[in-house]
Amino acid sequence: MTWYFLEVERYHEEIFKNLLNQSGFRAFIPKKEMYFKKNDLMFLTQKLLFPGTVMVSSELSAIQFTEAINSWISLYEQSAESICKESNSYFHLSALEQNKLENLMNDEYIISFSKGVIQNYILTVNQGPLKGHEKEIQKIKRHQRLATLPMQCCGQSIPIILGLEVTEKN
Known part of the structure; x- marks a missing residue:
């Protein structure tokens, strides 16, 4: 299985995930748990790991996947108008990158x-x-409960900010 990235308009990720799943694709949206503070209340919430992105898991090769998703986009042209259509190929994770994620x-x-x-x-x-x-963690923000972990993604290193609570420091 290869994970492909589909870029969509921000805040439309869930709509496209559902539409793709109804059409026979295996789409998902990677998320992360983070603390959110509002006034004096702090609660655990989920945020998108890659905002503006829906991921599709497929056994198809990059060329076959591009043909399949582009033909799907042309069938659902009005519904899928905010998907960024790629003519050559869509970004995908290597086996090593996918395994780590x-x-x-x-x-x-x-x-x-x-x-x-x-x-x-x-x-x-x-x-x-x-x-x-x-x-591997590059940076810790204890008071904000965040940790920065570099992640290889499509051949380049990107910092991913994840939730980490340090309960004790000596």
Whole structure:
């Protein structure tokens, strides 16, 4: 299975995911858990990992997938007008990139919140998907409960900001 990126208009991701799934594609939207603070209340929420993107899992080659999705777009021209149509091919993750992202996600394609401690300037993640990735984390914002993890995506390194709560620091 290869994961392909479909760029869509922002805030229309869920509509296109449902439309693609009804048409026989296996579409999903990767998300991450983050804390959101409003006034004095703080609660856990989900945000899009790649805003403006719907991902499609397919066994087709890049050329076959491009033909299939472009013909689907021409059939649903009015509904799919805000999908960025590519003529040559759509971006997709390599097997290594996809495997790393899959290991961070749960079955619902959500990267859960992680918890850890810092002792003697060394981070140890006790629970969550960042466990085992401590050495890869580039930056931690303790008060905002965020961690920056570099991720290879379509051949380039991009920083992904994920939820990490540091419960103790010595």
